Amino acid sequence: MPRIWNDTIEAHRRAVREAILDTTATLVAEQGLASVTMSQIAGKTGIGRATLYKYFSDVESILLxxxxxxxxxxxxHLAHARxxxxxxxxxxxxxxxxxxxxxxxxxxxxxxELGAFLHRDEQVVRAQRQLHDMVRDLLAEAAATGGLRQDVAPEELATYCLHALTAAGSLPSPAAVRRLVKVTLAGLQAETDL
Amino acid sequence: MPRIWNDTIEAHRRAVREAILDTTATLVAEQGLASVTMSQIAGKTGIGRATLYKYFSDVESILLxxxxxxxxxxxxHLAHARxxxxxxxxxxxxxxxxxxxxxxxxxxxxxxELGAFLHRDEQVVRAQRQLHDMVRDLLAEAAATGGLRQDVAPEELATYCLHALTAAGSLPSPAAVRRLVKVTLAGLQAETDL
Structure with a gap:
């Protein structure tokens, strides 16, 4: 089969897969995890059920x-911001x-229930580790240029930052989130008298 | 029935109930939530199964x-520390x-699995609210005496503190926990130049 034909098939498969993910996320957000079926997903994506099953075996694997x-x-996005x-x-x-x-x-x-389901996803643990390492490295880099506290290791400061910032999930507005970031950063600065 | 006899019965009931809770917590910690049975709990507490069922209907309610x-x-403990x-x-x-x-x-x-089970416990939400209010009130009180930052409301600072301090669960030692407390408190102090 010519190369270009393979590329076209591959691009088509990717597009269908993306569409399945988008549809499922929308359906789950609208009606909750428990009530979404494979037939619904196929229908709303505009593909047959048999086609859907060629991509995924169940709703859970689509969500993962x-x-x-x-x-x-x-x-x-975080690497780009960095x-x-x-x-x-x-x-x-x-x-x-x-x-x-x-x-x-x-x-x-x-x-x-979606949160509880995704929380068990082991990808989360890997991603958290990656994020922790990214922040730890940035802290070490920033510490070298001065202004940051030196009495606590970057490893521990990264743990502090990431936990403090999850408070953003309980805050009412992006403005409150920015205040949280400011407070969290203040915890990192070189010690002055309390 | 004389009052003293009622008191004795009441004290006995309380002691049995406490013993059931202790035994169950130990068994769950040792062998995991799923495999603990009511018979085991009764046996290890030193009471009959029928007696156990007079106190609790299942393992889940004992854990709650x-x-x-x-x-x-x-x-x-927190109120006492305060x-x-x-x-x-x-x-x-x-x-x-x-x-x-x-x-x-x-x-x-x-x-x-115990963590996942307890996390769904609605008592946790109430306790978190109570704790949040306690910290918020202490922040308002401390702000009035000066030294604390004034640009962020005590409500939001309390959210910051409690999230930052849950990082203690990922830290290796009480010494690291004390450093975390210090860093978190530094985030609260009145702004100086960064």
Whole structure:
């Protein structure tokens, strides 16, 4: 088969897969995880049930694939925020703010059955580790340029930052999230008298 | 029936109930939630199965009662830490440190089936609200005596503190927990130049 034909098939498969993920996420958000069926997903995506089963065996695996796509997009967004900013301090701030805003936007999931389902996803653990390492490295870099506290290791400060910023999920507005980022950053600065 | 006899019965019932909670917590910690049976609990508590069923209908309700006892004890411990300390600032510090140490000690539950089970317990939501209000009030009190930042409301600062301090569950030692408390408190202080 000519190469171009394979590429076309591949592009088509990707497009169908993306459409399945989008449809499923919408349906689950609208009516809850338990009541979404494979037939509904096929119908709303505009493909046959048999075709859908060539891509995924059940609703749960579609959701896991959707979640993987979300996590990857979030990590890419954070890396982009990091690489766009200027010096070490600004890179740290940009990543922490971007993470807080993501936490704020995803807060609707918490306490729902979807949240409980996704929470068990082991991809989350890997992504958290990756994010932790990114923040730890930025903290080490920023510490080297001065202004950051030196009495606590970057490893522990990263744990502090990420936990503090998950508070964004309970805050009412992006303005409150920015205040949270400011308070969290204040915890990182070199000690002055209390 | 004479009053003293009622008191004795009541004291006996309480003691049996406490023993059931202790035994169940130990068994669940040792062998996991799924495999603990009512017969085991009765046997290890030293009472008959029929007696056990007069107190609780299943393992889940024993665990919920145990969890209620834990939560109550934790809240009392925090209130005690608050009332023992000196001025507003010290009271705030004492409560935050006590909370961080509790989070550190309970961290073994997270990611386990017991943790997942207890996480769904609605008592947790009420206790979190109570704790949040306690910290918010202490922050307002400490703000009035000066030294705390004024640009963020006590309500939001309380959310920040409690999320930041849950990081204690991922830290390796009580010394690391104390450093976390220090960093978290630094985020609260009146702004100086960054």
């Amino acid at each position: 694939a959707w979640h993987e796509r979300q996590i990857t997009a979030h990590l890419e 690489d766009r900013a200027g010096d070490a301090r600004r890179r740290l701030e940009a990543v922490l703010e971007a993470f807080a805003l993501i936490s704020h936007e995803s807060h609707g999931h918490h306490g729902t | 009662a145990w969890h209620e006892r834990q939560i109550t004890a934790h809240l009392e 009332d023992r300390a000196g001025d507003a600032r010290r009271r705030l510090e004492a409560v935050l440190e006590a909370f961080a140490l509790i989070s550190h000690e309970s961290h073994g539950h997270h990611g386990t």
